[in-house]
Amino acid sequence: MLMKAENISKRYLRKTGGANYFLAVKPLNLELSAGETVVLMGRSGSGKTTLLNMLCGLLSPTEGEVWFNDTSLYRLDDQALSCLRSERIAAVPQGRSAIDTLTVLENILLPAKLYGRSLPVSDARQWMERLDIAHLGDARPAELSGGELRRVAIVRALTQSPDFLFADEPTSDLDDENTRLVLSTLRDYAHERNRAVFIVTHESEAMAYADRSFRMDGGQLIPAADMKGAAPA
Amino acid sequence: MNSISLPVKNLLRRPGRTMALTLLTAFLALAVFGGSVVVLSLRSGLNSLEARLGADIILVPSEAQSKVSFQNMFLQGTTGAFYMDAAVLDKALEVEGVEKAAPQTFLASLKADCCSIKIQVIGIDPQRDFTVQPWIARSLTGALGDMDVAVGCKVEADVGEIIRIYEQRCKVVARLEATGTGLDTAVYCNMNTMNALLQAAEAMGVSHRIESGDQVISAVYVKVKDGYDIGAVNSRLNGHIRKVTAVRTRSMITGVSDSLAGVSRTVTILIAAVWVLAFIILLLAFALIIRERKREFAVLRLAGASRGMLSRMVLLESAMCGLLGGLAGVGLAALFLFPFARLIESALKLPYLMPRTGTVLLLAAGTVLLSALVAALSSVIAAFRLSRVDPGIALREGN
Numbered sequence: 071m072l073m074k075a076e077n078i079s080k081r082y083l084r085k086t087g088g089a090n091y092f093l094a095v096k097p098l099n100l101e102l103s104a105g106e107t108v109v110l111m112g113r114s115g116s117g118k119t120t121l122l123n124m125l126c127g128l129l130s131p132t133e134g135e136v137w138f139n140d141t142s143l144y145r146l147d148d149q150a151l152s153c154l155r156s157e158r159i160a161a162v163p164q165g166r167s168a169i170d171t172l173t174v175l176e177n178i179l180l181p182a183k184l185y186g187r188s189l190p191v192s193d194a195r196q197w198m199e200r201l202d203i204a205h206l207g208d209a210r211p212a213e214l215s216g217g218e219l220r221r222v223a224i225v226r227a228l229t230q231s232p233d234f235l236f237a238d239e240p241t242s243d244l245d246d247e248n249t250r251l252v253l254s255t256l257r258d259y260a261h262e263r264n265r266a267v268f269i270v271t272h273e274s275e276a277m278a279y280a281d282r283s284f285r286m287d288g289g290q291l292i293p294a295a296d297m298k299g300a301a302p303a
Numbered sequence: 304m305n306s307i308s309l310p311v312k313n314l315l316r317r318p319g320r321t322m323a324l325t326l327l328t329a330f331l332a333l334a335v336f337g338g339s340v341v342v343l344s345l346r347s348g349l350n351s352l353e354a355r356l357g358a359d360i361i362l363v364p365s366e367a368q369s370k371v372s373f374q375n376m377f378l379q380g381t382t383g384a385f386y387m388d389a390a391v392l393d394k395a396l397e398v399e400g401v402e403k404a405a406p407q408t409f410l411a412s413l414k415a416d417c418c419s420i421k422i423q424v425i426g427i428d429p430q431r432d433f434t435v436q437p438w439i440a441r442s443l444t445g446a447l448g449d450m451d452v453a454v455g456c457k458v459e460a461d462v463g464e465i466i467r468i469y470e471q472r473c474k475v476v477a478r479l480e481a482t483g484t485g486l487d488t489a490v491y492c493n494m495n496t497m498n499a500l501l502q503a504a505e506a507m508g509v510s511h512r513i514e515s516g517d518q519v520i521s522a523v524y525v526k527v528k529d530g531y532d533i534g535a536v537n538s539r540l541n542g543h544i545r546k547v548t549a550v551r552t553r554s555m556i557t558g559v560s561d562s563l564a565g566v567s568r569t570v571t572i573l574i575a576a577v578w579v580l581a582f583i584i585l586l587l588a589f590a591l592i593i594r595e596r597k598r599e600f601a602v603l604r605l606a607g608a609s610r611g612m613l614s615r616m617v618l619l620e621s622a623m624c625g626l627l628g629g630l631a632g633v634g635l636a637a638l639f640l641f642p643f644a645r646l647i648e649s650a651l652k653l654p655y656l657m658p659r660t661g662t663v664l665l666l667a668a669g670t671v672l673l674s675a676l677v678a679a680l681s682s683v684i685a686a687f688r689l690s691r692v693d694p695g696i697a698l699r700e701g702n
Binding site (some may be wrong): 123128129130148149151152153155156157161163164165166167168169170171172180181184185226 | 312313316317598599601602603604605606607608609610611612693694696698
C-alpha cells in the first residue's frame with residue numbers, strides 16, 4: 071500500500087501584490103508507505119497545509135500526480151474520489167472541524183453515515199475512550215473546548231480506519247499530556263494496524279514520534295534525519 | 304444521517320434560520336394562494352351570474368331603469384320591484400328572432416312584523432322559465448307548488464321551515480346552490496304564489512302594483528334564436544313593445560366584467576411583485592447562509608461527501624423550507640379567505656363564488672409545490688458555487 075506524490079506543485083493566483091501567481095509548493099516527490107509515521111514541520115506559510123491537502127485528495131495540484139496505489143487521485147471523478155476519501159483516506163484539518171448541528175458522536179460517525187455504511191460505533195467509543203473524550207458523545211460541539219474539539223476530529227479520522235491518515239496541527243490547543251496522548255495514539259495506529267500517518271505540525275515534540283520527517287521551507291520539501299526508533303514508549 | 308436526514312437535522316437544530324426562511328416562503332405562498340382564490344372566486348361569480356341570467360335580453364318597464372339599479376339587484380341583492388302588463392310576454396314572442404321568453408315578477412318583502420325577513424321574492428313560470436328553473440331543479444325534484452318557496456343559499460331559512468311574507472305562510476322546499484351573486488339572497492316561488500303575495504301586500508297597503516291591469520310581471524327574459532343578431536332583435540323588441548325597454552344582458556355584465564378584469568390585473572401584478580421580491584430575498588438569504596456555512600460544507604467534503612451530495616443536501620434543505628413555508632402560507636390564507644368570504648364579497652361589490660373544494664385543494668397543493676420549487680431554485684446558484692469550491696481552500700477560508 072503506497073501513496074506517491076509525483077512532481078506535484080501548487081500555484082495560487084495572488085489577488086494583491088506584484089506577481090500574478092505565487093508557488094505555494096514547489097515541484098516535489100514524496101512516498102508514504104504502510105506502517106510509517108511521517109512528520110512535516112516548517113514555518114507558517116511554508117506550504118505544509120497545501121501539501122497535506124494535495125496528498126489527501128482535498129486540493130488538486132497545479133501540476134503532477136498523486137497516486138493511491140495504482141490510482142491517480144485527481145484523475146478520478148468527484149464521486150469516486152469522494153468515496154475513496156471516505157473509505158481509505160482520512161484528514162484532520164486545522165481549526166474547528168465539527169458540524170454544530172450534530173452531536174459529537176454523530177460528527178465522528180459522519181463519514182460512514184454519509185454512505186450508509188454500518189456504523190462503527192464500538193470503534194468510535196474505543197477511540198473516544200483512548201483520547202479521553204468518552205463522556206462527550208452526546209454533547210454539542212459548541213459546548214466543547216478547543217482541545218476537546220481537536221480530539222473529536224482525530225477520533226473521527228481514526229474511526230474511519232483509513233489506510234492513510236493526514237493530520238494538520240493535531241496537537242494545537244492541547245496541553246502537554248494530551249499532546250503526548252494524541253501523538254502516541256497516531257504513531258500506534260500506524261504501527262499496530264500497518265497504516266500510514268502523515269502529521270503536519272509546529273510541535274517539535276512530534277519529531278520524537280516520527281519514522282521519517284521533513285521540513286518545508288518556502289514551498290520546498292527538505293528531508294530531515296531518520297528518526298526511527300527515537301520515539302518514547 | 305444521509306443526504307436526507309442531515310438537512311432535516313439542520314432545519315430542526317437551527318430553528319431561527321429555519322423560521323426566517325419558512326416565513327419568507329410562507330409570504331410567497333400566501334400571496335399566490337390567496338390571490339388566486341380571490342381571482343378564481345370572482346371569475347366563478349361572473350360565470351355563475353351569466354349562467355343565472357341565462358338570457359340574451361331582458362325586457363323591463365321603461366321607468367324601471369330609473370327606479371332601481373339592475374346591477375345592484377343581481378350583484379348585491381338589493382330589493383326592488385316594478386311592474387308591467389303580463390301581455391308583454393306574448394308581444395315579445397311575436398317578434399322575429401325570439402326563441403323563448405319567460406316572465407318573472409318581483410316583490411320586495413318588508414322588515415316588519417308581517418315578514419320574517421327582508422328579501423327579494425321572485426315569481427317564475429316553471430313551464431316557461433329557462434333561467435332559474437334549471438338551477439332550482441338541481442335542489443328540488445318536482446315543481447314548486449303553491450305557497451312553496453325555494454330559497455337562495457344566503458337566506459336564513461331551512462327546508463321545511465315556514466316563513467311569513469306579508470302574513471302569508473310559505474313553506475321552504477329547497478335551498479339553492481350558491482351563485483355568488485345577489486340571487487343568493489332571493490326567494491323563488493311560482494306565479495300563483497306570487498299573485499297571492501302581491502294581493503296580500505296590496506291588502507296591507509303596501510302598493511306594489513301599478514295601474515296595469517290584473518296580471519302583472521316585472522321582467523321578460525328573452526332567448527334569441529341561433530343565427531339572429533342579438534342587437535337587431537333587441538332593437539326590434541324596443542320598437543315593437545311600447546313603454547318597455549329591452550336591455551342586453553351582456554351590457555349588464557360588461558361593467559362587472561370590466562371591474563373583474565381590473566381586480567384580476569391588480570391581484571396578478573401583486574402576486575408577480577411578491578414572487579420577484581421573495582425570490583430575490585431568498586436568493587440573497589441562501590447566498591449569505593451558504594457563505595456562513597462554508598466551513599460546515601468543507602467538513603462534509605472532508606468526511607467524503609461528493610459535490611453532488613452537497614448540492615442535493617442544500618437543495619433539499621431549501622425545498623423543505625419552501626414546503627413548510629408553502630403549507631404555512633396556504634394555511635394562513637385559508638384562515639382568512641374562507642371564514643371571511645362574505646366580507647370579501649361585500650368589500651369587492653362583485654359576484655364572488657368560491658371555487659369547488661377540489662379546485663381549492665389542487666390550487667393549495669400546487670402552491671405548496673411551487674413554494675418548494677422556488678425555494679430550491681433560489682438556492683441553486685449558491686449550491687452550484689459551493690460545490691465548485693475546493694474543500695482544502697474552503698477549510699482555510701472558513702478558519
